[in-house]
Amino acid sequence: MREHREAAGPASLKRAWRRTVTAWRRVEDFHQAVFDARWGHARKREARTQQDTLRALLMLETLGVDNPVAYETLDLIPYMVADLHEWHQRMGREDFGAPGGCC
Amino acid sequence: MPAVAVLLGALALFALGYRFYSAYLAKSVYALDPAFVTPAHSYKDGVDYVPTNKHIVFAHHFISVAGAAPIVGPAIAVFWGWGPALLWVVLGTIFASGAHDFGSIVVSVRHKGKSIGALASDVISARARILFLLIIFFLVTMVNAVFAVIIAGLFIDNPEAVLPTLVTIPLAIGVGQLIYRRRTAALLPSLASLVIVYACIPLGQALPITVDPVAGALGVEPALVWLVLIFTYTFFTSRLPVWMLLQPRDYINQQQMVLGLIIIMVGIVVGMDTIQAPAFRGDMPEGSPPIFPLLFITIACGAVSGFHSLVASGTTSKQLDKETDARYVGYLSSLGEGTLAVCSILACTAGVMVFSANEGGAWTDLYTDWAAAGASPAGMFVQGVAGFAANIGIPESIGVVFATVVVVSFAATSLDTAVRLQRYTVQEISTIAADRAAEGGPVHRACLFLSRNITVATLIAVGVPLVLALVPGNFAAGTLWQLFGTTNQLTAGLALAVIAVWVTKRGRNPIAVLVPLVFLVVMTSWALVTQLMGFLRSGDAMQTFVLAPLDVVIFVLAVWMTVEAVLALRKAFAARRAAPGEPKAPAEAAAEGTEDK
Numbered sequence: 001m002r003e004h005r006e007a008a009g010p011a012s013l014k015r016a017w018r019r020t021v022t023a024w025r026r027v028e029d030f031h032q033a034v035f036d037a038r039w040g041h042a043r044k045r046e047a048r049t050q051q052d053t054l055r056a057l058l059m060l061e062t063l064g065v066d067n068p069v070a071y072e073t074l075d076l077i078p079y080m081v082a083d084l085h086e087w088h089q090r091m092g093r094e095d096f097g098a099p100g101g102c103c
Numbered sequence: 104m105p106a107v108a109v110l111l112g113a114l115a116l117f118a119l120g121y122r123f124y125s126a127y128l129a130k131s132v133y134a135l136d137p138a139f140v141t142p143a144h145s146y147k148d149g150v151d152y153v154p155t156n157k158h159i160v161f162a163h164h165f166i167s168v169a170g171a172a173p174i175v176g177p178a179i180a181v182f183w184g185w186g187p188a189l190l191w192v193v194l195g196t197i198f199a200s201g202a203h204d205f206g207s208i209v210v211s212v213r214h215k216g217k218s219i220g221a222l223a224s225d226v227i228s229a230r231a232r233i234l235f236l237l238i239i240f241f242l243v244t245m246v247n248a249v250f251a252v253i254i255a256g257l258f259i260d261n262p263e264a265v266l267p268t269l270v271t272i273p274l275a276i277g278v279g280q281l282i283y284r285r286r287t288a289a290l291l292p293s294l295a296s297l298v299i300v301y302a303c304i305p306l307g308q309a310l311p312i313t314v315d316p317v318a319g320a321l322g323v324e325p326a327l328v329w330l331v332l333i334f335t336y337t338f339f340t341s342r343l344p345v346w347m348l349l350q351p352r353d354y355i356n357q358q359q360m361v362l363g364l365i366i367i368m369v370g371i372v373v374g375m376d377t378i379q380a381p382a383f384r385g386d387m388p389e390g391s392p393p394i395f396p397l398l399f400i401t402i403a404c405g406a407v408s409g410f411h412s413l414v415a416s417g418t419t420s421k422q423l424d425k426e427t428d429a430r431y432v433g434y435l436s437s438l439g440e441g442t443l444a445v446c447s448i449l450a451c452t453a454g455v456m457v458f459s460a461n462e463g464g465a466w467t468d469l470y471t472d473w474a475a476a477g478a479s480p481a482g483m484f485v486q487g488v489a490g491f492a493a494n495i496g497i498p499e500s501i502g503v504v505f506a507t508v509v510v511v512s513f514a515a516t517s518l519d520t521a522v523r524l525q526r527y528t529v530q531e532i533s534t535i536a537a538d539r540a541a542e543g544g545p546v547h548r549a550c551l552f553l554s555r556n557i558t559v560a561t562l563i564a565v566g567v568p569l570v571l572a573l574v575p576g577n578f579a580a581g582t583l584w585q586l587f588g589t590t591n592q593l594t595a596g597l598a599l600a601v602i603a604v605w606v607t608k609r610g611r612n613p614i615a616v617l618v619p620l621v622f623l624v625v626m627t628s629w630a631l632v633t634q635l636m637g638f639l640r641s642g643d644a645m646q647t648f649v650l651a652p653l654d655v656v657i658f659v660l661a662v663w664m665t666v667e668a669v670l671a672l673r674k675a676f677a678a679r680r681a682a683p684g685e686p687k688a689p690a691e692a693a694a695e696g697t698e699d700k
Contacts, residue, residue: 028290030159035282035289037155037163037422038357039350043283044150046346090148 055080055087062097104378106371106453109185113193113445117438120197125434128202129427132606132615133209139426142216152216152421157428160419165436166357167414168204171481171513172404172591173440175253177447178480179584180401182470183394185452186382191398192448195406196441199619203595205433206602206616207412211420212429213605219416219598226601227671234663236532238593241657242409243525245587247337247568250514250521252583253481255329255572257507260482262311263500264507267303269312271352271512274299279351289354296355297362304504327573333518334569338561341522349519356512363488363509367446370454370491380452380466388472392637396629399622400588405444407619409594411437450487451480457490459499477584481510525564530554574645582650585634589657592627593664596620600668607675624665631658 058076060067067073085103088096096102129135143154155163180188207219214222220239224232258265274296281287314328321328340348404410415433423429455461461469469483470476488509489502497505530553537550553559571583599620606613631654638651 028288031290032288033156033159034162034166035354037153037159038166038418039346039354041150041153041418042350043346046344048150 052087052091104382106374106376106378106449109189109378110368110371110445110449113189114442116193116197117441120201121434121438124197125201125205125430128205128434128615129430132202132611132613133206133429134609134611135209135427135429137425137427139212141212141423141426142420143422143424146215146421151418154424155422157424157431160422160424160428161432161435163422164414164419164432165439166360167418168404168408168411168436169360169440169443170404170517171250171253171510172408172410172517173444174447174484174510174513175249175480175584176402176405176588177444178451178484179476180398181380181448181451182384182391182473182476183387183398184381184384185378185448187394187398188402188448189445191402191406192441192444195399195402196437196444198615199407199595199622200411200437200441201434202615202619203407203409203599203602204411204415204437205429206606207415207598208420208423208429208433209426210602210605211416212423212426216421217416219412219601222416222601223597226604227597227667231597231667233532233535234660234667235594235597236528236535238409238590238597238660238664240525240528240532241653241660242587242590242594243521243528243564244568244571245583245590246521247518247525247564248571249583249587250518251330251333251337251568251572252326254333254511254514254518255326256479257481257485257511258329259313259325260479261485261503261507262313263304263307264504264511265312266307266310267300267504267508268511268515270303271296271300271355271508272348275348275352275355278355279347282351283346293355293358297358300355300359300508301505304501304508307504308500330569330572333515334565334572337518337522338565340519341526341561341564342557345523349516349523352512353516353520356509356516359509359512363506364443364446366495366497366505367450367454367488367491370488370494371446371449374457374491374494376453376457376490376494378449378453379456380470384467386467391473393633396626396633397585399626400585400592400630402444403588403591403595405440405447407592407595407623408440409591409596409598411440412594412598447484447487450491451483452487454487454490455483457493458486461486477582480584481514485510522561522564526557526560529560529563530557533560571649574649582634582646585630586650586653586657589627589631589634589661592623593657593661596623596627596661596668597664599623600664600671603668604671604675607672607679610679620668624661624668628658628661628665631661 056063057067058073058080061070084096088102141154143152146152147154177188177192180191210222210226211217211219214225217225220232220235223235258268278289278292278296281292282289314325314332318325318328343349399406419432423432452466455469456464456466485503485506488506489499492502492505493499533550533554537547537554540547540550553563599616603613603616603620606616635651635654635658638646638654641647
């Protein structure tokens with residue numbers, strides 16, 4: 001009986017610790033979500049504006065404007081392809097580049 | 104009367120308001136539809152339009168609307184006794200603020216998440232947009248002047264709070280850098296910064312900071328030096344990116360507010376202190392302003408506040424997952440702000456009397472006359488919180504500094520936000536004026552210059568309230584506060600007019616919105632006339648030549664708003680009579696998507 005109690009002690013302690021950690025993570029997640037809802041959107045908007053400016057500079061030639069540093073910035077284009085569709089739609093263009101090039 | 108009984112009574116009435124009145128609003132007035140596709144879904148962009156869990160939107164909305172204003176208004180208004188202030192806070196919150204905040208969210212959700220200014224233009228008339236901008240200009244001018252005066256007063260009264268307050272600035276910048284550049288989770292850095300701020304309280308007590316030597320050398324009042332320092336600081340901080348100082352400091356403030364509310368409530372329950380102010384003050388000192396109508400503009404935030412409609416239509420409506428969440432978010436947040444106002448009333452009528460410096464005295468010795476009530480309302484609140492904090496073992500001297508830091512931080516963040524808002528307002532008014540002026544003329548050129556020059560716009564945003572705050576005399580926190588209240592109630596009136604027109608157009612009974620609208624318009628106009636008479640009779644040059652003309656301008660705006668609201672409502676009722684029919688069913692409304700007009 002005494003052995004059983006000694007064995008149960010550390011196990012229940014472990015359970016309590018796990019519950020505490022889970023509760024703390026829940027609080028932290030809720031807190032982070034409130035933080036993002038209240039303060040995060042301004043940061044996201046600013047990041048998006050900066051990203052859009054960079055993207056517009058990289059895409060100058062596809063927009064019909066000569067880009068004097070196109071050779072240097074060519075390497076960056078693959079990194080910008082992932083969200084190209086979302087970007088050109090946001091900029092008010094239903095399609096982008098040659099047919100089939102994006103959408 | 105035990106303070107705990109008042110607190111529990113108010114909370115019980117708020118609970119009944121939420122259970123029954125908000126349900127009536129949701130079903131019969133705003134006709135919420137769970138199937139309606141909210142802008143958070145239809146315009147989802149991951150930045151502004153984000154469908155969000157209702158508990159998170161509630162927390163975000165509540166901490167956006169609660170600040171220093173629901174503390175200061177009730178702290179002045181208890182001058183007439185705690186009964187009228189409490190009645191207005193409780194009834195105003197349940198019947199006016201609840202309908203206003205809740206309705207602002209719903210109307211914005213039904214119009215693609217547009218702001219209340221754009222909605223006024225869409226729903227009432229194109230002129231209402233200019234009216235809205237002018238009301239905001241005066242509202243923000245008053246906010247800046249009053250909050251600067253409050254900060255200066257608190258720093259003079261409690262120089263030991265200056266250091267912990269100053270410490271929050273580099274801490275906020277540090278927290279901002281950690282969160283935004285290193286992508287650290289927000290909770291731990293904010294808790295650590297709170298610990299550092301409170302650890303600085305004893306340091307502040309050991310090193311109190313005053314501007315007396317500077318003021319003495321210049322031969323001016325210390326308040327003048329503080330005011331110039333505060334507005335200079337605001338001029339520069341309002342030019343910084345929001346994520347660098349404004350947002351992280353606001354964020355730390357909100358943690359302090361939650362902590363402050365907990366300390367006040369636990370202190371009330373543990374201490375079982377008695378309210379020592381009269382419920383209704385019979386022996387009013389000579390020269391006291393009349394309770395009707397001034398009570399209803401002295402307490403704006405905490406009973407009903409137009410500022411909430413800016414938040415409701417600015418960010419909240421863009422994050423609502425379901426339209427039915429508007430009840431929980433809008434109405435419950437109003438009740439939260441009402442609770443903060445009730446706590447302020449109790450701090451200034453019960454807590455303040457257990458503060459050691461006031462113990463054994465009479466409450467009327469603190470609120471001797473109207474000038475005393477308006478001289479340092481935030482100071483009364485600070486003493487009250489310190490009294491409650493002592494009930495739970497927090498030393499009074501620490502409690503004073505803690506409460507001062509909370510109020511000053513709130514006021515400073517409001518100042519920073521308000522100066523930015525004022526800058527945009529000045530630029531937008533200039534743009535509209537430039538469009539209407541003869542092209543190429545001097546007015547056109549001047550307006551165009553102002554609309555494009557951030558420095559000049561910021562100088563106007565800082566300079567006008569500085570002039571108002573520097574007006575000599577003891578009126579700033581009292582009389583100026585009431586002018587702030589009138590503009591705040593006008594903003595609420597405009598939002599309620601938008602909601603009433605929308606409800607009428609939808610074929611539903613707008614009485615729940617019309618009653619607070621008419622009440623606010625009557626009380627605000629009446630208060631403006633009463634104040635004008637007071638300014639003109641005072642014989643003081645500043646009151647006659649600065650405040651009286653300001654009062655007249657705000658009165659003209661009130662009349663303009665009433666005319667616009669009446670015209671729009673007449674049109675809405677006429678349209679309803681011309682096309683009688685049943686209100687649209689939820690499914691039909693959902694099929695329409697959003698309603699632009």
